[in-house]
Amino acid sequence: MMKNILAFLSVYAVAATLQGGLVAESSDCSSCEKGKTAVGAEAKSECTASKKTLTLKVGGAVCEASCGKLVTALTRLQGVSKAESCTKSQMTKVSYDAxxxxxxSLRKAVTEAGYTIEGQQVSLPVEGMECGGCSSKVGKVLTSLDGVINGSACHQSKKATVMFHPDKTSQEKIIAAIQATGFKVAAQ
Structure with a gap:
């Protein structure tokens, strides 16, 4: 039960963070569920053809100063267009040119700045889920995978959200597991 509550809160916090799109140096993080403080920075980028986003749960970034240090370490990398970190959820979102x-390199910057990566989150568009049973089927497969911290699927939003250990599994393995259930993961 506690695992389900933590999974829901983690998914909820990241979804709220992703919808907020913070770019201020330090501001009230209204996109997080408890009025958390967030730190973020945005760099200029001309190329958007291979733009990607990486969302990580980072251990140790628990105050504005540590989040600022983390954001600075990430935005110093060539190709990073934006980085933001939330103190309460300890989630860090990086937009970059692949x-x-x-x-x-992004993960290395996090660890070299003195933080630990506790998980990586990905949200995948899943085609073919029509009911709660479909969502349940995908969710069960996700949570059974080695290296998955938590995972859920929603037939209404047509998405699966997964928090996983990047050193134990990969996004490709997660996609393969979803597709093995008979559903298709749409191109992002």
Whole structure:
């Protein structure tokens, strides 16, 4: 039961953060569920052809100063257009140009700044889910995967949200597991 509550809160916090799109240096994070404080920075980027987003749960970034240090470490990398970090949820979202920087370099910047990566979150569009049973089927497959911290699917939003250990599994393995249930993960 506690795992389900934590999974829901984690998914809710990230969804709220993703909808908020903070770019202020330090501001009240109204996109988080408890009026959390968030820190973020945005850099200029001309290329959007290979723009991607990486969402990580980062251990150790628990105050504005530490979030600021983390955001600075990420935005110093060439290809990072935006980074934001929320103190309460400890979620960090990075927008970047995949032709200039890779996920491995982003993770390395986090760990070299003195923080730990507790998980990576991905939200995948899933085609074919029509009812609660479909959502349940996908959710059960996700939570059974080794390396998945929590996972859920919603037939109404047509999305699956997964928090996983990037050193134990990958987005590709998660997609393969969803597709093995008979549903299709749409291109993002």
């Amino acid at each position: 032709s200039k920087v890779c996920e491995t």
